Amino acid sequence: GQNIDQPTEMTATEGAIVQINCTYQTSGFNGLFWYQQHAGEAPTFLSYNVLDGLEEKGRFSSFLSRSKGYSYLLLKELQMKDSASYLCAVMDSNYQLIWGAGTKLIIKP
Amino acid sequence: DADVTQTPRNRITKTGKRIMLECSQTKGHDRMYWYRQDPGLGLRLIYYSFDVKDINKGEISDGYSVSRQAQAKFSLSLESAIPNQTALYFCATSGTGDTGELFFGEGSRLTVL
Numbered sequence: 001g002q003n004i005d006q007p008t009e010m011t012a013t014e015g016a017i018v019q020i021n022c023t024y025q026t027s028g029f030n031g032l033f034w035y036q037q038h039a040g041e042a043p044t045f046l047s048y049n050v051l052d053g054l055e056e057k058g059r060f061s062s063f064l065s066r067s068k069g070y071s072y073l074l075l076k077e078l079q080m081k082d083s084a085s086y087l088c089a090v091m092d093s094n095y096q097l098i099w100g101a102g103t104k105l106i107i108k109p
Numbered sequence: 110d111a112d113v114t115q116t117p118r119n120r121i122t123k124t125g126k127r128i129m130l131e132c133s134q135t136k137g138h139d140r141m142y143w144y145r146q147d148p149g150l151g152l153r154l155i156y157y158s159f160d161v162k163d164i165n166k167g168e169i170s171d172g173y174s175v176s177r178q179a180q181a182k183f184s185l186s187l188e189s190a191i192p193n194q195t196a197l198y199f200c201a202t203s204g205t206g207d208t209g210e211l212f213f214g215e216g217s218r219l220t221v222l
Contacts, residue, residue, distance in 0.1 A: 004151065008149075031208070031209070033210075035211075040216075041215070041216070042199060042214060042215050042216055043152075043199075043213050044213070045208075045210045045211065048208040087151070089151075089152075091209065095209070096154070097152075097154070097211075098151075099151030099152040099153070100151050101149055101150055101151045102151065
C-alpha cells in the first residue's frame, strides 16, 4: 500500500530552526509537496520538489532524496505565526496525491 | 474575494438528509477536486474532475456524488447523510502547470447527527 509518515506534533522556540521530516512509500513518484494549514483554515502551498536536493524559499527550505523516500521541510527564524500543521503529499505514478496526516507545529515564545 | 468559494461554510444536519456542498472558482482552472479531512488522517480524495465532461471517483467516493455544472462549479452531494460523514470538506482546483499546485477553498464543516 501507499504510505506517508510524518511526526504528529513538534514543538519549537520562537527564533529557532525546526526540521519536519516526511518519509514515503508510493507507487511511483511524480513530485512531493509541502502545504501549511493554520487551524480551521485551508491548506496553502509551500513547496514542490521533484528532483533530489534542496529548494530554498525565504525562511522555508525543502529537501528531497528520492532514493531514500525522504523529504524534510526546514523552517528558520521561527515566528509565532508559523504555528500550524504542515502537510506532506506525494504525487504517485497515476498523478494522484497521497497525503500524510500532517505535523502540528507549536511555537513557544 | 476568495478565488475558490465553498458554501455553506458550516452545516449541521440529521441522519438521512440530503446535503449539497457547492464550490465555485474564479481561477479559470479546469481541474477541480473534493477532499475530506478528519482529525489524525490525511486529506482523502472523494471525487475529481479534469474538465466539465470528466468525473472520476477518488479514494472514498461511496456515499457521495458530484456534479460539474460548468468549468467554474463543482458540487458534492450526500444523498443520505450518515454520522461518519461528519468531517471538514475542501474543494480545490489546479491548473495544468508543472507543479500541479492545489488551491483550496476555505472548507465546509459538516456535522451529521
